[in-house]
Amino acid sequence: ETGVTQTPRHLVMGMTNKKSLKCEQHLGHNAMYWYKQSAKKPLELMFVYSLEERVENNSVPSRFSPECPNSSHLFLHLHTLQPEDSALYLCASSLTGGPTSTDTQYFGPGTRLTVL
């Protein structure tokens, strides 16, 4: 499946590093999402963008900074992360989005992040 791509697939970073995760969708969707998946926890929604505007931010620490320059691209900028931020970060897209959207979500392969 190549509808939603994510780079890099694996990332190891120190707590003082700055890095960015990239997501691109080729489905013509208008909404994009960042999720965090940790072991033994449900998928945690971090950010939702609809038509490039952020519509939901579930109280994510400021060391995570999203950017959505257009409806096809989504970034997650990382700065001074903690070891407990190590997880699989999944990007998803849907046809429409926002607080009342229940459209099917198409997930990317994820970025496996390890913070040392």
Place this chain on the structure above:
Amino acid sequence: GQQVMQIPQYQHVQEGEDFTTYCNSSTTLSNIQWYKQRPGGHPVFLIQLVKSGEVKKQKRLTFQFGEAKKNSSLHITATQTTDVGTYFCAGSRYSTLTFGKGTMLLVSP
């Protein structure tokens, strides 16, 4: 806030046995979706249920949405090793999808 709970967290079956995972919401849902995540993979959409009491089938998989639209189940008949993975339900009511913790299914040949 809205909570979606899934049970069991984990199940190990012999190939050919049936499997069921249950999803329960603290609030009435507008719809429920099911996703499957293979080991090392990402969640992939399986199906969406919208109507009260709805039942849908995909080959050996049967999905049900409760009459009160607060619970759902996924039943797999005669499991195969290819069914291995984690099955997530995700429900929504006036907000973006809330995922359950998932049920991890292991199938031994």
